[in-house]
Amino acid sequence: MNNHCTLLRTRIDLDAIAHNTRLIAERLSPGTRLMAVVKADGYHHGALAVAATALNHGADALGVATIPEALELRGAGIDAPLLAWLWAAQDDDGVEGALAARVALGIPSVDHARAVIAAASRLQEESQDGSHPAARVFIKVETGMHRSGVDPERWAEVMDLLRDAPNVEVLGLFSHLSCADDPDHPANDAQAEQFARAIAYGRERGLALPINHLCNSPGTLTRPDLHHDMVRVGVALYGGEPIPAREHGLRPAMSWLATVALVKPVAPGEATSYGLTWTAERPGWLAVLPVGYADGLPRAAQGVLEVAIGGRRYPQVGRVCMDQILVDLGENPAGVAPGDEACIFGTEPGAMSASELAEALHTINYEVMCRPTGRTVRTFVAPEAAGLSAARHESEA
Numbered sequence: 052m053n054n055h056c057t058l059l060r061t062r063i064d065l066d067a068i069a070h071n072t073r074l075i076a077e078r079l080s081p082g083t084r085l086m087a088v089v090k091a092d093g094y095h096h097g098a099l100a101v102a103a104t105a106l107n108h109g110a111d112a113l114g115v116a117t118i119p120e121a122l123e124l125r126g127a128g129i130d131a132p133l134l135a136w137l138w139a140a141q142d143d144d145g146v147e148g149a150l151a152a153r154v155a156l157g158i159p160s161v162d163h164a165r166a167v168i169a170a171a172s173r174l175q176e177e178s179q180d181g182s183h184p185a186a187r188v189f190i191k192v193e194t195g196m197h198r199s200g201v202d203p204e205r206w207a208e209v210m211d212l213l214r215d216a217p218n219v220e221v222l223g224l225f226s227h228l229s230c231a232d233d234p235d236h237p238a239n240d241a242q243a244e245q246f247a248r249a250i251a252y253g254r255e256r257g258l259a260l261p262i263n264h265l266c267n268s269p270g271t272l273t274r275p276d277l278h279h280d281m282v283r284v285g286v287a288l289y290g291g292e293p294i295p296a297r298e299h300g301l302r303p304a305m306s307w308l309a310t311v312a313l314v315k316p317v318a319p320g321e322a323t324s325y326g327l328t329w330t331a332e333r334p335g336w337l338a339v340l341p342v343g344y345a346d347g348l349p350r351a352a353q354g355v356l357e358v359a360i361g362g363r364r365y366p367q368v369g370r371v372c373m374d375q376i377l378v379d380l381g382e383n384p385a386g387v388a389p390g391d392e393a394c395i396f397g398t399e400p401g402a403m404s405a406s407e408l409a410e411a412l413h414t415i416n417y418e419v420m421c422r423p424t425g426r427t428v429r430t431f432v433a434p435e436a437a438g439l440s441a442a443r444h445e446s447e448a
């Protein structure tokens with residue numbers, strides 16, 4: 052797509068991702084490895100560019116949710132250790148594809164263990180010389196989140212099945228903290244203790260379990276005692292503070308930008324947008340921005356969003372439409388004009404941060420980062436941080 056006609060874009064600063072990766076890597080306990088979580092297209096920052104940047108600046112491995120996400124990275128030439136943890140045990144082709152591409156799989160149930168064992172044996176039989184590389188797995192153990200993980204009463208069954216399977220290598224255990232963004236929540240210690248019990252139990256049953264991991268971003272930043280052999284860091288990599296009101300020196304990487312499409316006068320008593328929910332009280336100017344709920348801006352942003360143009364903030368007014376919003380420029384003292392750049396959230400002077408907008412929307416910065424979609428086009432700053440060529444700077448968000 053031609054960037055000159057792009058009215059709506061995210062600008063992803065790969066230097067910020069490089070900075071955040073280094074900052075996190077420096078905080079890790081000795082011997083702890085860093086898995087960069089690049090699921091959901093790198094939290095909408097572009098999985099490939101983020102993966103390449105993180106690997107260039109201190110990450111040791113990558114984590115994604117689904118097998119297609121993992122295969123896309125492999126298809127783009129990313130060779131690093133890679134884990135996918137969300138897949139269906141019935142998806143024989145997917146499992147074989149993942150194992151053939153040396154993607155490690157998370158095992159959250161007995162059925163998943165059986166599926167990997169069966170796929171590993173098929174691949175072994177099909178290989179020319181019977182020496183297909185071992186299927187690598189991490190067992191996801193239930194420690195208290197009750198989302199996805201092998202329940203303690205099935206630990207023995209899953210561990211023994213995988214231990215005894217030919218051509219399967221159990222790299223370690225993992226689990227996920229449910230309340231790490233609330234460092235004082237008692238569930239953190241309870242889950243940590245259960246995780247330690249699972250590791251001890253697995254080793255008693257003869258598994259070496261060299262690489263175990265529990266922490267996400269908030270756990271990594273606040274609980275060095277729980278770093279184990281690896282941490283799985285997502286939001287902090289993108290510069291999102293995982294714990295509201297804490298400050299760790301992270302640099303947000305994403306700005307969501309729209310070109311002002313139109314500036315028009317509005318007279319006192321004139322109302323705007325669907326439902327005519329906002330009425331001008333004095334003569335002024337409205338700017339039309341080409342972003343709406345089809346692009347991921349929630350209708351609930353009405354009345355809480357303030358966009359920055361030229362370093363000043365202006366309130367969004369009236370209903371959020373499918374494709375456009377209106378911004379009250381008042382008397383337009385700064386002379387905002389069509390073609391100017393407006394920042395919906397991000398790092399431009401005066402702009403709301405993703406965290407600030409999240410608070411206003413009663414949500415979390417994770418969700419705000421994942422909002423830009425639809426007609427948004429992604430552009431990268433500092434592609435050299437990822438080792439990307441100029442030709443690959445831009446992609447559909």
Ligand SMILES: Cc1ncc(COP(=O)(O)O)c(C=O)c1O
Pocket residue numbers: 088136227266267268269283284285286287293
């Ligand atoms: C299993 C797992 N590990 C790690 C992460 C990364 O979490 P965060 O973005 O809080 O670092 C996620 C994301 O939700 C996840 O699902």
